[in-house]
Amino acid sequence: MHYASHITDLVGGTPLVRLTAVTEGIDALVLAKVEYLNPGGSSKDRIAARIIDAAERDGLLRPGGTIVEPTSGNTGVGLALVAQRRGYRCVFVVPDKVGADKRAVLTAYGAEVVVTPTSVAPDDPESYYSVSDRLAAQIPGAFKPNQYENPNGPLSHYESTGPEIWHDTDGRITHFVAGVGTGGTISGTGRYLKEVSGGAVRVIGADPVGSVYSGGTGRPYLVEGVGEDMWPGAYDRTVVDEVVAIGDAESFHLTRRLAREEGLLVGGSSGMAVAAALRVARGLSADDVVVVLLPDGGRGYLGKIFDDAWLRSYGFSELPEERTVRDVVT
Numbered sequence: 001m002h003y004a005s006h007i008t009d010l011v012g013g014t015p016l017v018r019l020t021a022v023t024e025g026i027d028a029l030v031l032a033k034v035e036y037l038n039p040g041g042s043s044k045d046r047i048a049a050r051i052i053d054a055a056e057r058d059g060l061l062r063p064g065g066t067i068v069e070p071t072s073g074n075t076g077v078g079l080a081l082v083a084q085r086r087g088y089r090c091v092f093v094v095p096d097k098v099g100a101d102k103r104a105v106l107t108a109y110g111a112e113v114v115v116t117p118t119s120v121a122p123d124d125p126e127s128y129y130s131v132s133d134r135l136a137a138q139i140p141g142a143f144k145p146n147q148y149e150n151p152n153g154p155l156s157h158y159e160s161t162g163p164e165i166w167h168d169t170d171g172r173i174t175h176f177v178a179g180v181g182t183g184g185t186i187s188g189t190g191r192y193l194k195e196v197s198g199g200a201v202r203v204i205g206a207d208p209v210g211s212v213y214s215g216g217t218g219r220p221y222l223v224e225g226v227g228e229d230m231w232p233g234a235y236d237r238t239v240v241d242e243v244v245a246i247g248d249a250e251s252f253h254l255t256r257r258l259a260r261e262e263g264l265l266v267g268g269s270s271g272m273a274v275a276a277a278l279r280v281a282r283g284l285s286a287d288d289v290v291v292v293l294l295p296d297g298g299r300g301y302l303g304k305i306f307d308d309a310w311l312r313s314y315g316f317s318e319l320p321e322e323r324t325v326r327d328v329v330t
């Protein structure tokens, strides 16, 4: 018989798929790494076990303890899966720009969710950083993984995401593109790919316009899970050769195209990363292999990016018109 002992044993090993429609006119091979095929639905499943293992080893997390973390949702799912198996309680602090359906996923896995305002400074007592610090101090036996500073985040990508991409491309990858949130994905994966290729792989970050990684100040943008208003320790800028800034309109446009034209129902940060990858790939030759990482799936964004009324309410245009019954049958 062939089966896993637990769902968390199925994390990683995600496939690469070629992008064929959105890449029209591009000579380079553009491959997407489909991270929504992880059991919790995102690349963040990879960091959870390694962070919890290290905390147990260091005595920071003991039986019956509580995991407290500010998370836009995906890290919470990864942590909740591991916590369930090992008997920990989870309390997650989420900014209010994160959709209700994403929050419902966290509670469905058995976590408790605290919602905080998005539009306050990081040092404001109501910010999601401050609230999570306060809860971690007040709850007995609490451990705060702090994905923004925890070296086990980038390390998990160094040990899994990087080697998987190198293996699956037979070492032919020339460019790696990923969105930057905590910076863990790009730093760990990028570092591995640079080391194994002797510095030949070029590492490109994708960042929302307004975020610090591409020279902004942290001005709010709508795409979730990427961009920052401060510099986290999980981000290693020595690994990243270039950062491409992408606006919300372009991110959402590509996110919708990926679903309609490539059969990839993914989140807005995936659309953003693909937008950056296409800009990079446009100048490349048929010998180049660009790998772009798609961090999560699109089901958590059906009421937002995939909802015409929501998009229009933010002034985005160029949406395909809604169809009436008559349009469809004639």
Ligand code: PMP
Binding pocket: 044, 072, 074, 075, 179, 180, 181, 182, 183, 184, 185, 186, 224, 225, 226, 267, 269, 270, 295, 296
């Ligand atoms: N996209 C989404 C949807 C995410 O949740 C995250 C994690 N915050 C990222 C991209 C960026 O990954 P990282 O934190 O490793 O930079």
